[in-house]
Amino acid sequence: MTESMLAQSTAAPVDGSWTYREILQQPASLLETQRGLEADRARIEAFLAPLLAQSALRVVLTGAGTSAFIGESLAPWLSKTLGRGVEAISTTDIVSAPDLMLRADEPTLLVSFGRSGSSPESKAAVELADARVATVHHLIITCNPEGDLAGAQGDNSCVVVLPEETHDRGFAMTSSFTAMTYAALAIFTGIAAMAPRAERISAGVADMLARAEADVGLLAGRGFERVVYLGSGVFKGLSREAALKLMELSDGAIVTAFDTPMGFRHGPKTIVTAETLVVVFVSNDRLTRRYDLDIVEELRADGRAGAVLAIAARPVDGRSIVMQGMDGADDVDLLFPYVVPAQLFGLKVSLALGLTPDRPNASGMVNRVVQGVRIHAPNA
Template sequence: MTDTLIAAPAAEPGDSSWTRREIAQQPATLRATQKLLSDARGEIDAFLAPLLARPELRVVLTGAGTSAFIGECLAPWLSRALGRSVEAIATTDIVGAPDLHLRAAAPTLLVSFGRSGSSPESVAAVELVDRRVAEAHHLIVTCNAEGELARRGGPRAHVIVLPEATHDRSFAMTSSFTAMTLAALSALGGIAAMDARIEAIAAGVQDMLARAEPVAATLAARGFDRVVYLGSGVFSGLAREAALKLMELSDGGVVTAFDSALGFRHGPKTIITDRTLAVVFVANDPLTRRYDLDIIAELRADARAGEVAVISAGADEGATIALAGMADSPDADLLFPYIVPAQLFALHVSLALGLTPDQPNASGTVNRVVQGVRIHADEA
């Protein structure tokens, strides 16, 4: 089965944006990413296996913005898979308060994610870890062969440069997010194991592209002024990424929030009004799923939200988008199709607001590669 990297679902009149193309190309970029890792399996495993065999090794997943949320999605899953603590700490936190986040005596594997690989905090975080940690190792996952991170070689570093198509041209990260997430899940969780799952993941994303497009368009036309994404387990980080995507593509025109199914009742639920869209990512994990279904039932019984949209891979009655073929898939694999409706909804909202999706921030105060960051001298 093949995919055309720039094939898109039915577009709004005049919408030929890179944002749309990059959302649509994800089945192909995911397959291409896994092939790249599979072809390089020997050298990747040679670098990682001796490190992960050491129980004292500290594993930190890092990035800024969307790249940081990759770590938030994967850290709990990889902690269980690897039988060790895996931490997600944003580069912005490492750079802003290194004394709180770095331990000089702990051998550390820093896994850095970067679409451009040139964000000031991404480079500074790597340099801080090298300077402050006695034994630092680096796994770098980037979409840009010309970025600063891609040039960080050495005996204690391994760089994975993803296919060029994943280096999104648009402002918002879409295919770069899913490709880097897959690369880390595969490299750290087992490339051979992912070889057996990649086709189901890519097919699920393709299925979701078709199912989500009309729903996203219909919901965007309703003009919600608040949207909250709810997800538990691995979907806690995904809810945060979904909220950011809408905030970015609406240029802050829609108030967004995120929480877990259980956490939402503890105050954040006050965001609900009759102009609020609540979106729930339903887990396949049986226990987590029960809590997801509870909050859905509660929100619908309250009858205060403008709409409660449910994204599920199971046979839930009332699911707004029911993903086919992945009812038995691990939750980590659902990260890839589940983000698609949020990406498409953000795109449609951007168009409905009369914005340019590839550069929604017309004022130029927010940029594709962050600007205006001053890295202060580390005096430790």
């Protein structure tokens, strides 16, 4: 991290919130994540290479909440890239129904994501996998060196701790989401090969930060009652993360939903009213993009939604935020800049509602690290 970037990441937040600072630091924190992976490359690759050489290896991406949506975003792309099935299964599903989620006789690599790494489900999922799967290995990606996941060292595990600044202090995960997503993408794609892409991704995030803030600020001021995020392929998981971000930062005041553009027509479209904002993440893939633009055109022609916003890397007619410099990028690389408008919109809505973004739920009903979870012994 350069001195100027470090100064930005340690200076007092402009609006008084850690959340805002952590959104703004992402161009720098992504590059810092790449540098950390390069320094640790030999150890990570020595752990992973023999596992991926096993054709029967089952790869499961897991986490809870935002950490689960990392897996949902990456799984389709990694399945294609690795030429094997990669599944996204939340820790909450593993813990509550281990008999359905774990396979005793199938060699498994459990990839665990955790900002704090201390949620009860994170630790329990690792322990259940160890107890119920004959041959299991753990790749743990976390932002907290003091968390339970970071302490899960063993012969069958590899723990990757990301830069300190990615351990977000705000309630809503922002730079921790992009850093852990990037780390997994780089580890499975090839850390050295990701270096030039890291620069482009970082620049794309910086461009989106500069381009999107004013637009989402205006939209936040319109007081929408409902917001829907739509995305195809890797953007389905991103849509779920975007919907959660707004729900969290608005303290549940805004009804949020997510779907794919094609799936949205099959009933969920009835959510659209004059007080609804629909946001569509537009793919760079030639075929997928056509379907994404179809729903944008359809929603605008319906004239029912309060607003329809397209987020894209190539020009789109009508109201849109079009970033520069990534018109030829793979969709998986667009995950990082595309999440920025959703993060900023959630922040702006939180402020417009008179909430404190770092702790939007003042009652303590929900917390930065989940509380109140009882882990029950299976078959007890």
